Amino acid sequence: xxxxxxxxxxxxxxxxxxxxxxxxxxxxxxxxxxxxxxxxxxxxxxxxxxxxxxxxxxxxxxxxxxxxxxxxxxxxxxxxxxxxxxxxxxxxxxxxxxxxxxxxxxxxxxxxxxxxxxxxxxxxxxxxxxxxxxxxxxxxxxx
Numbered sequence: 576x577x578x579x580x581x582x583x584x585x586x587x588x589x590x591x592x593x594x595x596x597x598x599x600x601x602x603x604x605x606x607x608x609x610x611x612x613x614x615x616x617x618x619x620x621x622x623x624x625x626x627x628x629x630x631x632x633x634x635x636x637x638x639x640x641x642x643x644x645x646x647x648x649x650x651x652x653x654x655x656x657x658x659x660x661x662x663x664x665x666x667x668x669x670x671x672x673x674x675x676x677x678x679x680x681x682x683x684x685x686x687x688x689x690x691x692x693x694x695x696x697x698x699x700x701x702x703x704x705x706x707x708x709x710x711x712x713x714x715x716x717x718x
Contacts, residue, residue, distance in 0.1 A: 576634070583607055586636050593652045596644055606639040611690040615683055635687035637694075664688035 576585040586607055590596040598606070613633045620629040651659050662672060667688040672678045680688075 582609065582634050582636060586638065590638065593655060594648045596640075596648070598638065608637050608639075608694070610635040610637050610687055610694055613683065613686060631683075633683050633687070635690065637691055664691045668692065 576582065577588075580588070587598055590598050611633075612635070615631045615633060616628070617631070618628045619625055620627065622629075645661070648659075660672070665688075666672065667680050668685055670677060670680060670685070
């Protein structure tokens with residue numbers, strides 16, 4: 576994030592610069608949502624000097640992409656990323672790329688994915704509550 580920039584403006588800029596997606600802010604704000612905000616303090620870091628540690632404020636956001644947008648992401652900024660792939664948030668939480676291949680994801684990414692899964696469940700519950708008279712309490716409780 577840059578000084579004076581909102582979180583949403585930062586997301587739109589990063590989408591454009593890092594994955595070549597131009598998302599029109601005026602028409603697409605409902606597609607951009609805050610998942611969570613966390614503060615992390617680490618005793619060590621990879622950047623020099625490693626022993627100084629770091630303090631990070633993480634604002635994790637989600638962007639709902641269309642199928643066409645997702646398929647258009649072929650290459651990320653080579654200065655930032657060595658590779659990329661789509662991974663379901665549940666697999667990130669479980670520490671695996673797919674059903675079998677283990678992966679050691681960063682704890683902040685795991686926490687964010689856990690929050691994203693919770694947000695999706697919350698959305699499901701809200702939809703059921705809005706339709707409460709037609710679905711009944713049992714279906715809501717079962718979710």
